[in-house]
Every structure is written in C-alpha cells, then in structure tokens.
Amino acid sequence: MLGFASSLGQLHKAVQVKHMEIKEIAPSQMSTNGVHEQPKTKLPMITVITPAYNEEAIISKNLQRLCDYMERFENDYRWEILIVNDGSKDKTAKLADAFAQERKEVRVIHHAFNRNLGGALRTGFANALGDYIIVMDLDLSYAPEHIETMMKKITDTGADIVVASPYMPGGKNTKVPKFRLLLSKVVNRFMRLTANSDIHTFTSMVRVYRSDFLRQLNLKSNTYSIMPEIIYKSLILRGHVEEIPAHLDWSFQEQAVGRTSSIRIFKGILAGLMSGFIFRPxxxxxxxxxxxxxxxxxxxxxxxxxxxxxxxxxxxxxxxxxxxxxxxxxxxxxxxxxxxxxxxxxxxxxxxxxxxxxxxxxxxxxxxxxxxxxxxxxxxxxxxxxxxxxxxxxxxxx
CATH class of the missing domain: 1.10.287 (Helix Hairpins)
Structure with missing residues (x-):
C-alpha cells in the first residue's frame, strides 16, 4: 500500500509539472494553428536629431525629404526624428509642430530661449529614444544618404562614434566660402595635432553615436565647442571613433532666401582653438x-x-x-x-x-x-x- 501511494503521488506531481509547462507555453509561444513560434525581437531604433533655429525657409521641405529617406530603413530599424527648436523667433516652431502632427515618427521639443548648438544637442541627447543617435543639420548640407554609410560603418566596425568628414581623403566640399573653408581646415588640422589623433574632422556636426556610450560623456558645453568636447571625452574613455568620407555641399545655401546661419564662423573658430588648447594644454x-x-x-x-x-x-x-x-x-x-x-x-x-x-x-x-x-x-x-x-x-x- 505504501509503495502504491508513493507511486501515485509521484504521478500526480509529474502531471502537475507537465500541466505547468503546457500552461507557460500555450499563451506566449503557440500560434493559432498549434505550431511552436519564437517570440519576435524588436528592431533596433534610430533617433535623428535636427537642431533648428530660425529655419522657416527650409524646415518643411527638408523634414519631408529626411522622412522619405528614413522610410527605406523600416525593414531593419525603427526610427524617429527629434526636432529641437532652439528658441526660434520666426515661424519655425509653428511649422515644426504642424509637420509633427502629420507624422507619428516626428517629435518636437521647444526651448523658450536660444541655448546655442550645445544646449540644443544636449536636450536632444537626453530625450532621444534610439539605440543609435544621428545628428543632422537641418539645411541638409550633408545629404541624407550619409546616414546609410554611417550606419554601415558603425555596425561593421563596432565603433562608438562615426563622423561624417569632408576633410579626410575622399571627402569633398562644394561652394563653401573659401575663407570659411580655409579657417575650418586650419582649426581641424590644429586640433588633430594637439589631440595626437588620426581624426580629420573635429567640428562636423553630422555623426552617429551609440546612445549608451554617448550618455556616459557628461557633456557640459552650450556652444559649438560641444563637437570637439565629445571627441575629447571619447578619447579619454578610449572610445572607438571612425570617420567616413563626406560631401559638404552648400549649393542650397544660396537658394534659402531669408535663412540665417545658426553658426557664427568666428565664434566657431575661437571655440575650435580653445578646444585644441584643452586637448593638450x-x-x-x-x-x-x-x-x-x-x-x-x-x-x-x-x-x-x-x-x-x-x-x-x-x-x-x-x-x-x-x-x-x-x-x-x-x-x-x-x-x-x-x-x-x-x-x-x-x-x-x-x-x-x-x-x-x-x-x-x-x-x-x-x-x-x-x-x-x-x-x-x-x-x-x-x-x-x-x-x-x-x-x-x-x-x-x-
């Protein structure tokens, strides 16, 4: 009797375990036809940040162009566009909100006053949802096609940052004012020497970042010097920084009537020189x-x-x-x-x-x-x- 009772108890436990296993599988991993399926994993996400200051002349057209381009990634990535309206005094805020209402992938964050490029980017970085964060200039002087090249580079090399570089071999500049181009090249060459690095372009805003690495940097700058600051702190952490040859095209600048540049050239040059000093004082x-x-x-x-x-x-x-x-x-x-x-x-x-x-x-x-x-x-x-x-x-x- 004792042996029979023991066997009956073991059988009852086995039935309970089997029932629990079936109960766990049935709701989550069994399809309607009874075939076992693996749960689907979410695609990685890209956040494209576009700072905007007094961009009413180009914002609607260029956002549409950027969205049309990003749609080609939908099989491989989820994506969003995050517009940071940096205290614009024209109709930029109104146009950005109107565009976001029509596209679920677009979000807008407004600054009550102008916080400069560094402040706009820090706001964007803090609110980005993506696994990868891409920064694009809203004037699209770097064409959206650079996004695919940068994403391929960061996934193939495992880099933490990929910079779109018009000054590296293979890079190109079109219709950039000669004086501005000369000063920019001199400053980037200067920073390259002081940083003792192979990076050719420290001032380019167009980059892709791994979001988990970017959030470790504890950025402080509110000005254009945030671009070399990111590189500088990445080098301290032994971050992996790569570059791709890029085409900086200012052909559309002449067509953007009523648009003023958000980047003051001499302030940018001074910031670059100071950044070079910080690299190796x-x-x-x-x-x-x-x-x-x-x-x-x-x-x-x-x-x-x-x-x-x-x-x-x-x-x-x-x-x-x-x-x-x-x-x-x-x-x-x-x-x-x-x-x-x-x-x-x-x-x-x-x-x-x-x-x-x-x-x-x-x-x-x-x-x-x-x-x-x-x-x-x-x-x-x-x-x-x-x-x-x-x-x-x-x-x-x-």
Missing amino acids: YAFFMFTGFLLLLVSMYLITWIFINTIGIIPELAVGETFFDDRFSRAVAEAFNRRPHSFIVGGVTLIVSLQFLGIGFLSLQNKRYFDELFHINTTNYRNLLNLQLGQNTDKKDDLHA
Missing part, C-alpha cells in the same frame, strides 16, 4: 618654454664666447683667473648690456613656462584618470539599476 606651455630657452641659451653662449675672447685683451695685472674673468664679464656687459638683460629675462620666463607646462601635464593626467574612474562608476551604476529593473519585471511576470 601642456604642449603650448612647453613649446613656448623650449622656444624661449633656446633664445636664452643662444644669448648666454654668445656672452660666454665673447667673455673668453676679451680675457687676452686685458692688461696682465691680476694673478688669479677668476679676477680676470670677472673683469672680462664686466667689459662684455659694458659693450653689450642688452644681451645680458634679454638673455636673463628669457631664461627666467622660459623656466616659468616649462614649470607651468609640467604642472598642466600632471593636472591633465589627473583629470583624465578621475573622469575615467567616475564614468566607469556611473556606467556600473546604470547597469546595476538596469539589472534591478529587469529582476522586478521578472518577479512581476513570475
């Missing part, structure tokens, strides 16, 4: 210090050689060499006092610049280390919170 101090040191060494060497040459001219009266050498130095000073003054001053100033250079080098390394540590801690905190949220969801469904 010690290099400027050390270069200046070594240059002044060379000047002072030349003058001091000239003084020494002339002093030695004066010694035989002196009357033989002193027994000791140091007495004759002192008289020779005094005579050299009487003949060329400016050499002593300039040589001494440049030597002192060069040592000061070199000292500041070494201190700034130490400070930069300290900052880089702290930024890296804090970013790592922040990332680990986000991952922990994400894991806790996932556990809570699992408990709710259990």
Whole structure:
C-alpha cells in the first residue's frame, strides 16, 4: 500500500509539472494553428536629431525629404526624428509642430530661449529614444544618404562614434566660402595635432553615436565647442571613433532666401582653438618654454664666447683667473648690456613656462584618470539599476 501511494503521488506531481509547462507555453509561444513560434525581437531604433533655429525657409521641405529617406530603413530599424527648436523667433516652431502632427515618427521639443548648438544637442541627447543617435543639420548640407554609410560603418566596425568628414581623403566640399573653408581646415588640422589623433574632422556636426556610450560623456558645453568636447571625452574613455568620407555641399545655401546661419564662423573658430588648447594644454606651455630657452641659451653662449675672447685683451695685472674673468664679464656687459638683460629675462620666463607646462601635464593626467574612474562608476551604476529593473519585471511576470 505504501509503495502504491508513493507511486501515485509521484504521478500526480509529474502531471502537475507537465500541466505547468503546457500552461507557460500555450499563451506566449503557440500560434493559432498549434505550431511552436519564437517570440519576435524588436528592431533596433534610430533617433535623428535636427537642431533648428530660425529655419522657416527650409524646415518643411527638408523634414519631408529626411522622412522619405528614413522610410527605406523600416525593414531593419525603427526610427524617429527629434526636432529641437532652439528658441526660434520666426515661424519655425509653428511649422515644426504642424509637420509633427502629420507624422507619428516626428517629435518636437521647444526651448523658450536660444541655448546655442550645445544646449540644443544636449536636450536632444537626453530625450532621444534610439539605440543609435544621428545628428543632422537641418539645411541638409550633408545629404541624407550619409546616414546609410554611417550606419554601415558603425555596425561593421563596432565603433562608438562615426563622423561624417569632408576633410579626410575622399571627402569633398562644394561652394563653401573659401575663407570659411580655409579657417575650418586650419582649426581641424590644429586640433588633430594637439589631440595626437588620426581624426580629420573635429567640428562636423553630422555623426552617429551609440546612445549608451554617448550618455556616459557628461557633456557640459552650450556652444559649438560641444563637437570637439565629445571627441575629447571619447578619447579619454578610449572610445572607438571612425570617420567616413563626406560631401559638404552648400549649393542650397544660396537658394534659402531669408535663412540665417545658426553658426557664427568666428565664434566657431575661437571655440575650435580653445578646444585644441584643452586637448593638450601642456604642449603650448612647453613649446613656448623650449622656444624661449633656446633664445636664452643662444644669448648666454654668445656672452660666454665673447667673455673668453676679451680675457687676452686685458692688461696682465691680476694673478688669479677668476679676477680676470670677472673683469672680462664686466667689459662684455659694458659693450653689450642688452644681451645680458634679454638673455636673463628669457631664461627666467622660459623656466616659468616649462614649470607651468609640467604642472598642466600632471593636472591633465589627473583629470583624465578621475573622469575615467567616475564614468566607469556611473556606467556600473546604470547597469546595476538596469539589472534591478529587469529582476522586478521578472518577479512581476513570475
């Protein structure tokens, strides 16, 4: 009897387990025809951010062009367009809202006042829903076709950032004012040297980012300098930055009647120079210090050689060499006092610049280390919170 009861109990448990397995599978993974199906995974999402400031002349037409282009990605990606109206004083806000009402993929965020490019991008980054974040200039001076090339590059290489670069080999510029183009190339070359990087274009706004990497950077700039700031902080974190050859085409600028550029050229150039200084501040101090040191060494060497040459001219009266050498130095000073003054001053100033250079080098390394540590801690905190949220969801469904 005991053996029979035990067997009956085991059979009852087995039936319960089997019933639970069937119950779990039936609602979620069984189709209407009884065939087992795998749950569908969501497609990755792209957010295209377009800052807008006084763009009433082009906003409707270019948004339509951008939407038409993004529709070709619907089999591979979900997508949205996020317009950041940066305190426009014309009809940009009204036109953007009207366009968003007709397209469910388009959202608009309004700034009550102008916060400049950096502020607009930071707002866009904070509100983007995509796994990939693409920034496009609303004038489409970089054609929408760059999006496909950048997406292919970031997925093929596993990069964190891909920059559309008109200045790398294969890049192209059309109808950009010569003076503006020259200044832009000089500033980007300058930043490339100071950053000690292979990146050709630091100022291009058109890029694609992995959103999880971008949100680690803790961006602060409200101006155009946010573009090199992103690159700078990415390099500190050993981020993987790639470029694609791009075509910067200003042909449509002449047709956009009533449109004013949101980027002030000289402010952009100044921001680029300051960004180059931030990349390697010690290099400027050390270069200046070594240059002044060379000047002072030349003058001091000239003084020494002339002093030695004066010694035989002196009357033989002193027994000791140091007495004759002192008289020779005094005579050299009487003949060329400016050499002593300039040589001494440049030597002192060069040592000061070199000292500041070494201190700034130490400070930069300290900052880089702290930024890296804090970013790592922040990332680990986000991952922990994400894991806790996932556990809570699992408990709710259990």
